[in-house]
Amino acid sequence: MAFNNRLLRALSLADQEVLRAHLRWSELERGTVLVSPDEPISRVWFPESGLTSIIAMAGSDQGIEVGLAGRDGLVGMPLVLDADRTPHRIFMQVSGAAYSVDGDIFRAVLDDHASIRKLLLRYVQAYSTQTTYTALSNAMHTVEERLARWLLMSHDRQDDDEIPLTHDFLALMLGVRRPSVTIALHSLEGLGFIKATRGLILVRKREELEEFAGAGYGVPEAEYERLIGQLR
Amino acid sequence: MPRFFLHIDDGTQRIEDEEGSDLLDLAAAREEALGAARQLWAAAILAGQDIAARRFVITDGDGTVMDTVDMDEALPEKLARRLRL
Numbered sequence: 001m002a003f004n005n006r007l008l009r010a011l012s013l014a015d016q017e018v019l020r021a022h023l024r025w026s027e028l029e030r031g032t033v034l035v036s037p038d039e040p041i042s043r044v045w046f047p048e049s050g051l052t053s054i055i056a057m058a059g060s061d062q063g064i065e066v067g068l069a070g071r072d073g074l075v076g077m078p079l080v081l082d083a084d085r086t087p088h089r090i091f092m093q094v095s096g097a098a099y100s101v102d103g104d105i106f107r108a109v110l111d112d113h114a115s116i117r118k119l120l121l122r123y124v125q126a127y128s129t130q131t132t133y134t135a136l137s138n139a140m141h142t143v144e145e146r147l148a149r150w151l152l153m154s155h156d157r158q159d160d161d162e163i164p165l166t167h168d169f170l171a172l173m174l175g176v177r178r179p180s181v182t183i184a185l186h187s188l189e190g191l192g193f194i195k196a197t198r199g200l201i202l203v204r205k206r207e208e209l210e211e212f213a214g215a216g217y218g219v220p221e222a223e224y225e226r227l228i229g230q231l232r
Numbered sequence: 233m234p235r236f237f238l239h240i241d242d243g244t245q246r247i248e249d250e251e252g253s254d255l256l257d258l259a260a261a262r263e264e265a266l267g268a269a270r271q272l273w274a275a276a277i278l279a280g281q282d283i284a285a286r287r288f289v290i291t292d293g294d295g296t297v298m299d300t301v302d303m304d305e306a307l308p309e310k311l312a313r314r315l316r317l
Contacts (some may be wrong), residue, residue: 124254166251168251179265180272
């Protein structure tokens, strides 16, 4: 059985077998919280489909997305880095499915298998590059450009061209009010790059969208491919 | 909580709010529109655009217009006054 998760896929067959015995399959609905702020992380998740959103919290009920992981990555990165918790909140933003492994078993596996640990550390480096470019984008780019980048990043992590996201969610992702999202979607639609219908965004012209997103998109993706392998 | 829709009208076309927001009352919907207008102004000024002709049209779920919020209502009073001259 082949994995869809790019990290599991990048492991050698022998390393895949080491983990396989401990993997549990779960379907995860939109909104499912995988990691709660400042609570010990008990499981590590390898998404096979769907999208998870890593949120930096501003108080207990506000925050902004600082990272995104789907089939390219894992959820529970602090355990790779010898930490047991994070101030971030991580939840399913697009429903999907994931394999998960118990946190203690995961740590023991990393201790015993350097090749698994090294691959996951390289992923942390790729993910860290993604977050630095999110910082760059938040400071330098317009809402339209950031939206384009964000849509491309989601599109990279799924098979079809329709991204199931509400304006409300996008507002949280981009840290703006909903009408700003409505207008930004309208602009991208006007350029013919996307088609937005209620709760669904269809990517129509991917290359043009990449060009429009500018410096925010491309470098982290290239870094991922250099360190791990094929992203899309 | 009732659902309010904040459509944006620029005189020639209307950008539909298809989803709407659950807000306490019309006053809260106006506040939401004003906050959004300030954000749109900030982006417009950085981009060198004039969005004074735009306004929010607040409707309920049936499309009945409850209120409108002009973009200049979100500006500091002194600036808004000059804009109206």
